Each structure stands twice: as structure tokens, then as C-alpha cells.
Amino acid sequence: MKKTLLLLAFLYGSFQMLYSQNQEDGVVSFKLPVRNSLKYNRFLINPTFSFVREQGSTLSFYNKRQWIQFDDAPQTYLVSYSGRYRDNEGVSVGLFQQNYGVLTTFGGVANFAHNVVLQEDSNLTFGLNVGFYKSGLNRGAVISNYVDPSLEAVPSNSLLTVNPGINYGIGSLDFGVSMNNLVLYNFNTSKMVADDPEKSVQAHVMHTGYIDSYGFFDRSKFSAIISSEFKKEKTVISGLMLFSVPKGIWMQGGYNTVYGVSGGLGLNLTPKISVEYNFEKGIGNLSNFGSSHEVVFAYRFSSKNYDNSGDEEEGALITPSEKKKYAYVKPKEKESTILSPIDANKLKEQQDALAKAKAEEKEKQLAAAKAKTQVIVEAPKEKEVAKTVDIVKPKETVVAQAPKAKEAPKAVEIAKPKADNAAEAQRIADAKAKADATAEAQRIADAKAKADATAEAQRIADAKAKANATAEAQRIADAKAKADATAEAQRIADAKAKADATAEAQRIADAKAKADATAEAQRITDAKAKADATAEAQRIADAKAKADATAEAQRIADA
Known part of the structure; x- marks a missing residue:
């Protein structure tokens, strides 16, 4: 009986997301309880x-x-996929x-x-969640000793929900x-x-920053x-915060005015593979409901659609062995011995x-040598002519011609300077x-040499x-890689802070x-107890009346 009452309580009152059975039976508002994490599924915040x-x-x-x-x-x-689509867009x-x-x-x-850059350190982002789902009775979960016509009347419903949002980021803050x-x-x-109890306006303020320290906590992230x-x-x-160290470990905690406190750990x-656990404990009116548990398994992809060089470097429990990398050294090029057509010409x-x-x-040396040889050979001929004259002619003739014979050496002497002048001229010409x-x-x-020097200067x-x-x-x-890394780090910090805010709101x-479900369950229990008491009183009254009637009949018969 207790189990049946609990099922009825969830059917009629859980989360105040079940509408009155007199209006729209089986209708459940769109509300996914991912309120305790600033690491995953932040688009639902x-x-x-x-x-x-x-x-x-x-x-x-994700399972809760x-x-x-x-x-x-x-x-x-x-099960969800979420991430950057382009440099200015995200999809999930x-x-x-449930x-x-x-x-x-x-x-x-x-x-x-979709993101719009306003200035160097500020931007405006527009977002939209569209959901389609079916809600209705899970007849396999109904446990009852008798057929309840009211349960048979609960229909299935197909619903469409639209959830828009906007965010303004400047520096390390988001609104x-x-x-x-x-x-x-x-x-x-x-x-x-009509009258959706989960219809609301949600506002958030988020801060994302990094700790400049040394050792284990250097470049740790805080959101x-x-x-x-x-x-x-x-x-x-609600409020939620996350602290993550570069070694690949993060912790988070939060508070919600409805759902109480939460704490979590991730690794x-x-x-590429991560696991996260979150614990939630109700306080106040929900303290008797006990604790809730969340487990997330995640796989991280390497981006190929855009420059993701700014991604945070995170460590891991198991790291693959790094392959030794060999630097490629380009062989020194030999200077070419082939001349260009101009240089060759x-x-x-x-x-x-x-x-x-x-x-x-x-040729000039040969001509000079030839001329010198001719002068030396021709000079003796004049002497030989003189001797010939002396032999052939008679004495008187010789006497008469003697003076001419004496003049022959003079002719030779005159010819010799002339030959020397020719040789000197030839020597001068040869020297020139x-x-x-x-x-x-x-x-x-x-x-x-000048052409070579010019070519060498041009090569240098x-x-x-x-x-x-x-x-x-x-x-x-x-410079571009540094700028991209800075912008990517800022974008990641903003996204994480926003996810934490949404999770905290969900927890509240x-x-x-x-609390509302507990009250409803108590009301149903009281009503049933009252009904049982009324029925019991009626049974006793009927039994008493029957007994009285029997006694009266017996008395009359005896009389």
C-alpha cells in the first residue's frame, strides 16, 4: 500500500511539473536537472x-x-554532443x-x-534551445491490486518547447x-x-579567471x-563554482534555495576520456528525501573545423607514451656551376x-722576326757585287771604278741604319x-671580376x-597563435561559468x-486515512444497526 501511495504522489505532484488531472493529464514541463555541473551540458543552463x-x-x-x-x-x-561549430558559432x-x-x-x-564581436574584449551571444518530447503514463511501472480508471484515462502528449537566451561577455565577466x-x-x-509552473525568466552573472601561481596550482581555472x-x-x-587544476582534476560545489547543497569531483x-560525479543533499523541507547522485562520462574530440590552438592543456591519469620526434634538416644546397645565358655570353x-x-x-712577333731575317741576308749581297766587279773588269777599269767600289760600303752603311730603323719600328709596334x-x-x-662580384652581391x-x-x-x-590562444581561453572560461549558473538554478x-511532492503525498495519505476511517465508522454503524435490528427482532419474537 505504501508503494502504491508513493507512485500516486509522483504521478500527481512530483516537481510541480504535473498539471492538474482535470486540465491536461500526463503533461510534463521541459526541465532537465543538470544544475550541479559547470563542466558538461552547460547549454541547458x-x-x-x-x-x-x-x-x-x-x-x-549523463545519469541522475x-x-x-x-x-x-x-x-x-x-546523451548529448556539444561544442564549437565555427569561430563564432556553437551547437549542441x-x-x-525522464x-x-x-x-x-x-x-x-x-x-x-551565434556570437557577435563588439570590441576587442567584449561580445554578444544569442542562443536558442528547441525541444520535442512525448510524455505519458508508463503502464509497466504501475503496481496496483485493482484497476484504477483514473490511470487508464491518462493520455500521452507530444510537446514542443522553445527556450531563447542572450549573454554579454566583457573581460572575465558574463551577464x-x-x-x-x-x-x-x-x-x-x-x-x-496554459499555466506552466516551469515557465520562468532566469538571469545570471558569471566570472571566469585563472590563478597565476607556481607548481601544482599554476594556471588553475576558477569559475x-x-x-x-x-x-x-x-x-x-542558486550559486555554483568550479576549481580546475591543469593536471586534469576539478572540484565543484553549489547551493540552491530549493534543492539544497551539492558537491562534485571530476578527473x-x-x-580524451573523463568522468565526473556530483552529490546533492536536500535541506529544509526536503531533508527527509535523502541524497541524489549524478554520474557523467565524457569523450573529448579534437576540433578540425576551426583553429583550436587556444584549447586548455589538461593532464590525465593515463597519458600515452610520446613518440620521439626527429627534426627534418634540409640538406645544404650546392652552389650551381651553371651560368645564366647572359653570363655565359x-x-x-x-x-x-x-x-x-x-x-x-x-702574328706580329712572326712578322718582326721575318723582317729582321731579310735585313741580315740582303746586306752581304752588296759586298759580293763589289767583288764581282773587281774580278770581271780590266785593271784600268778597276782603277777607274775603284772609287765606286769604295762607295759600296757607304751604300751598305746607309742601308744598315735604314734596316735598324725598320727593326726598331717593328719592335715598337710589337711592344705596343x-x-x-x-x-x-x-x-x-x-x-x-666585376660581373662575378655583382653576381655574388646579388646572391647575398x-x-x-x-x-x-x-x-x-x-x-x-x-603573434596570431598567441592572440588566438588568448581568445579561446576567454571563451572557455565564459562558457564554463554560464553552465555552473544554469546547474545551480536547476538544483533549486x-x-x-x-517539497511540494512530499506535501501532496501527505495530503493523499491523510485523505485515504480519512476515507478509511469514514468507511470503518460506517461499517461499525451498519454492524451496530444490524445488531440492534436483530436484537429488536428477537425481542419482538420473544414477546
Whole structure:
């Protein structure tokens, strides 16, 4: 009997998300209880958080068991993918199932966020969550000793919800607002659901920063979010903070005015696989409901769609062995021995001019030697002529001709200076030709040396220009990488803080719903007890009346 009463309590009152059976039976508001984590599924806190302070892409598996000391207590299952899509956009998708006693919801949610850069350190992000799900009675979970017509009348409903949000980020701070269940449309009734208890406006303030320290805590990340959820009949205030160290370990804790306190611990098992556990304990009116437990398994993807160089470097329990990397050294290029066509023509002209000068000089030397030989040979002929005259002619003739014979040496003497002058002229001409050839050869050598020096200077200038261009390109690449890393780190911090705020708001709402469920269960118990008491009194009265009637009949018969 106690188990049946508990199931009825969840059916009629759990979380205040079940509407009056007289209005819309089986309708459940869209509310996923991921309020205790600033690490995963932050887009359910605020639709912009799939981009704000977000890094990389993550596939996660989430399970929450609430108030585990009760049979058939609420459970939530969620598998989701969330991450950056482009440099200014984020997307998330998820499938979920929630079991509230004998009531079950199953559906999916899609998210899109777009970021607009306003200034260097400020931006405005718009986000939207759209969910579609079915809610109705899980007849397999109903345990009853008799057929309850009211349970048979509970229908299944197909619902569509729209949740927009906006976030303004400046530096390490984020300010945002979201509309939860702004639209909740029931396809079965073809109209909007009225008086949705989970319809609310949620505002948040989030801070994300890093600790500049030494050793284990150097570059540790700290995120904190405070949010207020304004509903029609109540206001839920929550706070959540996360502290993460670069070794791949994080801790988080929070408080919700409805659901109480929470604490959690996370660890990177490998650089891509992580696990997170969160514990939630009700206080106040929900203290008797006990504790709730959340477990998340996540897989992190490496981004290929955009530059993700700014992702946070996180350690892990198990790290793969690093493969030894060998630097590739480009072999030194040998200087080419092949001349360009222009240089080849210049060298050929120089070689031809040098060969021509040598040939001309050799011809001049041969001509000078030939001329000298002719002078030496012709001089003795004049002497021989004189002797011939002396032999042939008679004496008188000889006497008469003697003076002419004496004049022959004079002719030879006159011819000899003339030959010497010719030789001297030839020598001078040869010397001049040799000097001209030497000067031409020197000119050609100087031209070649100048051409070589010009080519060497050009090669050195080209090498220096290439080195300068390489250094400038490296400097620009380094500056861009640094700027991208800074922007990515800021985006991740913003996204994490926003997720924490949303989780805390959810925890407060769950605590209040639990208190309401307890009150409803007590009311049902009291009503049943009263009904049982009334029936028992009626049975006693009937028995007494019957006994009195029997006694009266017996008395009359005796009389």
C-alpha cells in the first residue's frame, strides 16, 4: 500500500511539473536537472553556453538518480554532443528520458548559438534551445491490486518547447538572461499549454579567471556563477563554482534555495576520456528525501573545423607514451656551376677577345722576326757585287771604278741604319701590340671580376631578403597563435561559468518540487486515512444497526 501511495504522489505532484488531472493529464514541463555541473551540458543552463567560454567538442553520457532511498524515484538519462561549430558559432544536440514514478518523458533537444564581436574584449551571444518530447503514463511501472480508471484515462502528449537566451561577455565577466519554456505547445490539443509552473525568466552573472601561481596550482581555472530564476509563484536563487587544476582534476560545489547543497569531483582518465560525479543533499523541507547522485562520462574530440590552438592543456591519469620526434634538416644546397645565358655570353666574349689578342700578338712577333731575317741576308749581297766587279773588269777599269767600289760600303752603311730603323719600328709596334693585348686581357679580367662580384652581391642580397621574409612570417604566425590562444581561453572560461549558473538554478527548482511532492503525498495519505476511517465508522454503524435490528427482532419474537 505504501508503494502504491508513493507512485500516486509522483504521478500527481512530483516537481510541480504535473498539471492538474482535470486540465491536461500526463503533461510534463521541459526541465532537465543538470544544475550541479559547470563542466558538461552547460547549454541547458543558458542556450548561449554552447559557445560562451566553451572549448573543443564533447560527447557526454549523463545519469541522475534522485532521492535514491525511495522505490521508483525520479531518474534522468541524457546523451548529448556539444561544442564549437565555427569561430563564432556553437551547437549542441541531445536525447533524454525522464522517469517520474509511473510517468515517463522521452525526446530530444537541439541548440544553436551565434556570437557577435563588439570590441576587442567584449561580445554578444544569442542562443536558442528547441525541444520535442512525448510524455505519458508508463503502464509497466504501475503496481496496483485493482484497476484504477483514473490511470487508464491518462493520455500521452507530444510537446514542443522553445527556450531563447542572450549573454554579454566583457573581460572575465558574463551577464545573461534566458526564457525557460517561453513556448510550450501541445500537439495533442493543438494549443499552447496554459499555466506552466516551469515557465520562468532566469538571469545570471558569471566570472571566469585563472590563478597565476607556481607548481601544482599554476594556471588553475576558477569559475563561479550566481543565478536567479523568477517563476510565477516563487523565485529560486542558486550559486555554483568550479576549481580546475591543469593536471586534469576539478572540484565543484553549489547551493540552491530549493534543492539544497551539492558537491562534485571530476578527473581526466585519458586526454580524451573523463568522468565526473556530483552529490546533492536536500535541506529544509526536503531533508527527509535523502541524497541524489549524478554520474557523467565524457569523450573529448579534437576540433578540425576551426583553429583550436587556444584549447586548455589538461593532464590525465593515463597519458600515452610520446613518440620521439626527429627534426627534418634540409640538406645544404650546392652552389650551381651553371651560368645564366647572359653570363655565359659575357664569358665567351671575354675568352674570344683574349684568344684574338694572343693570335694577333703571335702574328706580329712572326712578322718582326721575318723582317729582321731579310735585313741580315740582303746586306752581304752588296759586298759580293763589289767583288764581282773587281774580278770581271780590266785593271784600268778597276782603277777607274775603284772609287765606286769604295762607295759600296757607304751604300751598305746607309742601308744598315735604314734596316735598324725598320727593326726598331717593328719592335715598337710589337711592344705596343703586346701592351694593347695585355691591356685588353686586363680589361676582360676586370670585367669578369666585376660581373662575378655583382653576381655574388646579388646572391647575398637575395639570401638576406629570404631570411628576413622568413623571420617576418614566423613573427606574424607567432603573434596570431598567441592572440588566438588568448581568445579561446576567454571563451572557455565564459562558457564554463554560464553552465555552473544554469546547474545551480536547476538544483533549486528540483528541491522545491520535492517539497511540494512530499506535501501532496501527505495530503493523499491523510485523505485515504480519512476515507478509511469514514468507511470503518460506517461499517461499525451498519454492524451496530444490524445488531440492534436483530436484537429488536428477537425481542419482538420473544414477546
